[in-house]
Amino acid sequence: MDLDAKLLGERLKDIGAHLGHAEVQAVAPYFQLRKVARDETLITAGEAVPAAWIIMDGGFVVRARVSGKDVAVVTLSPGMLLGEVSFLDGGPATATVVATTYGEVAMLDHASFEHLDKEHPREAMLLHHAFMRTLASRLRSATEHLERLRSQDGTQPRDVHVDAFGSMFGIGLLP
């Protein structure tokens, strides 16, 4: 399936990877475009995830188990990055992500990234850096949420806690 390189370039800018036209053309072949059906699970928490995804189109939601219940904690939209923690450290997926509409994601798996790194090291470094910046921002946001929780008197409604969890994965919160 063909990946729209121009759209990929725009989505890469959304995640902070400001690559020029030639650079986008260089990295595009290493991404695979995947179609996702509504209600399809893209990522399952705890499973090995050897890839990162950039949402090209469609809506997704992060789901988590809160006190034994499956809860949607945050919505994700085009231009957002998924799977960067597992991509960067090779560990299991940190959350479950489900499509809420038909969607398309651009997937960069480890093998392809290593190949990109050999062929285009500078572009690979810029992508890697963008992934780290996304992670750093989520870490900051989630840390602030957690501290707010801990500084309260324990009477915060459940939604506040769910928002805190959601802040780890996206900048948009459920209404």
Add this chain to the structure above:
Amino acid sequence: MSELQDTLLRDPRFAALQARDIDPLLAAFWVADHEEGKVFFKEGKHADGAFLILSGEVSVTRKRLSGEELHSMGPGSWFGLVALLDDGRRSATCTAATPVKAAFLSEAAFQLLVQSAMPAAHAVQHAVASQLCSDFRHLQADLVAELDSGG
């Protein structure tokens, strides 16, 4: 061998580098000794670099919690990374809990590393990523614990 080189070489990513690759990296760091109580940076300030602890312990505190220590870090840990990466202000105050020897990597040096394709730059990127991922997973575990406690 310097303490910086020794600390870096404990990480397999750096241990795999040739001496000619790691020497320029060593030159990018500024190593200094700090007395107990030294404030490396204060919460809310702009970031000018990150630190790698070579020896000693560093405590992390935040104003919101009235200066309560959140956690401490020891040799081999990086601190000051988040503000360096997301261009934000320092999210915490970091203070030497004991005498500390630390290697400082300035923002300018870090940006040069990001832009370069040197093997040593790759190793730094991956070491920093590893720290961030570890911090993220610990934070997630803390949040899950808060949620499950019915808070």
